[in-house]
Amino acid sequence: MHDEGNRPQSELRQDPTTRNWVIIAPQRGLRPTDLESHSQPTLSSATTSVVCPFCRGEEEETPPEVLRLNDSEGNWRLRVVPNRFAMLSEDGPPRRQISTEGFISMPGVGHHEVVIETPDHSGDLATGGEALVRDVLDVYRARYRALRAERAALIVIFRNHGRSAGTSLSHPHSQIVATPVVPIEVRHRFEVAQQHYDDMGTCLYSDILQRELADGRGIVLETRQFVAFQPFASAFPYETWLMPRLQQASFVSITDHQLDDMAGALRRVLVALRQLLDDPDYNYVIESAPPDQEDREYFVWHLRIAPRLGTPAGFELGSGMRVNPFPPEEAAAALREAVDG
């Protein structure tokens, strides 16, 4: 049997935004494996497409665009279209139906849009210029405003990069979903923040940012308007938050000045992740206050990046706890070095 003497110990860390515990378990990263990578059959009847529906010349493959930016020659450089395979797309009120047996459901009311970020099929936010990232963020804000006006309960802006992050098409794109209800997890985060506000009279998220800045070990980069950091209780290796310094509950409130600053900061983080981790698959999501809670003084919106370097398994399914094999202070140190390095 091998020597177990110098194996690092695990610890539990409380995520102050949910009060849930994350298990930081460095020794889990040392496990042996006898498995080769293999493809797994999936349920989908999807077929590998010959033409990419997001490329120039294939505009007929998508529903009509709802927003478009042109280049100097009058060709589109960014398009927003309804998702042809929308998870939510119906109009009308989110009226509950209760079956005889007591099952509760409602129609799939909402919106689901695709932001086709560039005509360059092989492009990426990390390899394009800062103007590309600025365009994408600007369009996020424009569509957020439009969907908010249509009374969405929550607007979720996210990006899936790479197959293991759930992408089905590799052409660079983001997605925006407007839901007819505020999900339980989002409600829970707001309740936790409200309790903190009741107890302390301060904004939990502003306090978290100050705490991370005071500690310093999780900080990835700082700009005038934003801080990128890996939270003390990160649920994933290299989980990185990009948060405004201002107490601002909703992404809809972001100013032009902040947008300029954020574009630079986001690009630097994505470039560093790409360099350090060899273009990892990742998800990012903008966690913003629901439209009916935009005036709250106890939340700060943020962009949360979650690289897909491990696989949640049965333990996570049963407990809802996450196991992170890579302490964020070590990951942040590596990423800090890679930023502009």
Next chain:
Amino acid sequence: MHDEGNRPQSELRQDPTTRNWVIIAPQRGLRPTDLESHSQPTLSSATTSVVCPFCRGEEEETPPEVLRLNDSEGNWRLRVVPNRFAMLSEDGPPRRQISTEGFISMPGVGHHEVVIETPDHSGDLATGGEALVRDVLDVYRARYRALRAERAALIVIFRNHGRSAGTSLSHPHSQIVATPVVPIEVRHRFEVAQQHYDDMGTCLYSDILQRELADGRGIVLETRQFVAFQPFASAFPYETWLMPRLQQASFVSITDHQLDDMAGALRRVLVALRQLLDDPDYNYVIESAPPDQEDREYFVWHLRIAPRLGTPAGFELGSGMRVNPFPPEEAAAALREAVDG
């Protein structure tokens, strides 16, 4: 543009155990893809091992066993050992530490065991006999009892089958983790069940079972003691619950008689899933009452099987809502046909 006329609509269904909403979106299964399967670099420094530490003759590769079943020749047929790469392993009280900055943590107190189910490296619960499944369930109960006696806050028994389900070693095994806290998600499920009990005076989980039996479309199989069904608001395609008919809050209370019955039922479900979906990767977990709530009349433990046929992505990360592209009533009909088929 393609005809969108006959595309199925999505709907939201409420999971009564969490009050969260699941999006049932059949059209999501029709998405095209331009991606080939590829392996994704992972953070792990793991190497493909030459010898399997769970095979006969390699007993020195694991810590000393805590339980063992022998065959008629005196060789082991099942072993339980502490996990060498335990996510939790420390003794002592789960004492909170608060840093100067306010970060809250505690030592990784708990247990993490591996159930090596058989010496047969290429075996599987679905291809072995019913006696194998009976052995495994019996050992789950024995270890559950032992860990309960050591004051675990929650005991999570789970099985990861296949690489995309998070397995690192293919030799058939299950895992058992004893945690020092009750996770927030588990607390939440209990609160929801308690509210139902306060309102209705009945057990939510027994009511769910009766509702599914009355409706019938989600039922996969019935035995004298157990029912296998796919819940109305299944979060995953082919998500299947195996639940005792008896109102029994904790797995620790399972009788020998129930155990016999459960072994047959579980094996039939796993065989059917394997045949129907070509040996899919899956997780299963036993969701049981925390030891300090075993006497509650408002919970029923159950084994929850979640095949890994899709990838949760940025939307799920940001909203906590799940998107299931395959309506459970259709999946259950297919699985019902495959059972003993």
